[in-house]
Amino acid sequence: MSIIFQYGNGAAVVPATxxxxxxxxxxxxxxxxxxxxxxxxxADEKDPVAALSAKTGIPVSDVQASLSFWRGTGLIAVGExxxxxxxxxxxxKAVAAPTVVTDKGLPVYTSAExxxxxxxxxxxxxxxxxxxxxxxGKVFNAAEVGTIAGMVDYLGLDGEYVLVxxxxxxxxxxxxMRYIEKTAxxxxxxxxxxxxxxxxxxxxxxxRAEIEGKIRALxxxxxxxxxxxxxxxxxxxxxxxxxxxxxxxxxxxANADATHDPNLAYTDSILQRWHAAGYRTPADAERDMAExxxxxxxxxxxxxxxxFEAAVRRAYGEKQ
Numbered sequence: 441m442s443i444i445f446q447y448g449n450g451a452a453v454v455p456a457t458x459x460x461x462x463x464x465x466x467x468x469x470x471x472x473x474x475x476x477x478x479x480x481x482x483a484d485e486k487d488p489v490a491a492l493s494a495k496t497g498i499p500v501s502d503v504q505a506s507l508s509f510w511r512g513t514g515l516i517a518v519g520e521x522x523x524x525x526x527x528x529x530x531x532x533k534a535v536a537a538p539t540v541v542t543d544k545g546l547p548v549y550t551s552a553e554x555x556x557x558x559x560x561x562x563x564x565x566x567x568x569x570x571x572x573x574x575x576x577g578k579v580f581n582a583a584e585v586g587t588i589a590g591m592v593d594y595l596g597l598d599g600e601y602v603l604v605x606x607x608x609x610x611x612x613x614x615x616x617m618r619y620i621e622k623t624a625x626x627x628x629x630x631x632x633x634x635x636x637x638x639x640x641x642x643x644x645x646x647x648r649a650e651i652e653g654k655i656r657a658l659x660x661x662x663x664x665x666x667x668x669x670x671x672x673x674x675x676x677x678x679x680x681x682x683x684x685x686x687x688x689x690x691x692x693x694a695n696a697d698a699t700h701d702p703n704l705a706y707t708d709s710i711l712q713r714w715h716a717a718g719y720r721t722p723a724d725a726e727r728d729m730a731e732x733x734x735x736x737x738x739x740x741x742x743x744x745x746x747x748f749e750a751a752v753r754r755a756y757g758e759k760q
Contacts (some may be wrong), residue, residue: 458515465544471496546594547586559731565591595624597633598635605627677711694725
């Protein structure tokens with residue numbers, strides 16, 4: 441293995457382009473790059489990764505991750521060290537998968553690296569990029585093509601996964617490739633790495649968003665930002681209680697009957713009671729509401745009768 445700088449060969453010179461990657465570079469990444477720049481002999485070692493590890497005190501796996509990061513930015517290239525031909529045929533070794541460090545984002549590929557990925561027929565990248573451009577509705581620039589390539593080459597996501605994700609992002613009005621990249625990395629970190637799991641996850645997300653939109657309309661919230669308390673209440677209804685709009689609308693009606701001024705907190709108290717009682721269907725809730733109305737009507741009648749009887753007794757006493 442050899443490490444080749446893509447800039448200069450003199451003293452420890454760091455190019456201005458390094459500043460473009462400082463936000464993503466870790467302390468280890470910077471230590472590896474500066475150590476290489478200060479002592480170019482390390483790049484010529486038989487095992488430069490081990491040499492860098494010994495020099496910096498950084499574990500070998502972390503050195504490999506940092507080299508992968510800088511390779512992705514285009515500041516260094518990693519190749520094979522030239523060796524004399526062996527007397528016998530070497531035993532074929534498996535090629536290790538690249539170290540995925542998602543908190544640093546997707547790699548920044550050089551033009552040559554990007555061309556190699558696109559030309560790799562096993563990845564079917566040309567057809568995928570065409571399909572992605574159709575979904576987003578624009579022709580990609582090199583950086584945007586690099587994002588699609590990184591999702592496939594670096595994260596190991598398949599074409600179906602990428603298209604499902606892009607379709608979802610377009611559906612919610614998020615066409616920025618930067619947003620798509622962050623979403624892909626977040627999903628990858630969450631263990632959602634195949635198209636079937638992604639589709640199921642996005643279905644749940646979209647269903648929740650639809651219900652939240654209906655709740656906003658029901659309470660006349662418009663597009664204003666929800667308070668933390670409101671978010672927590674709605675998330676409890678949808679995520680914890682797993683109630684749909686049929687139950688939420690019935691609780692809203694019960695709230696309106698009781699106070700004539702529906703609000704989330706009061707509706708929440710109704711749904712909390714129904715959830716504790718095990719009410720899962722509108723029929724359960726309707727029976728509870730009917731019983732409440734009967735009791736309320738009974739209380740009103742009782743109060744009116746008592747008032748009437750007292751009035752009669754007073755009138756009768758006066759006559760006597």
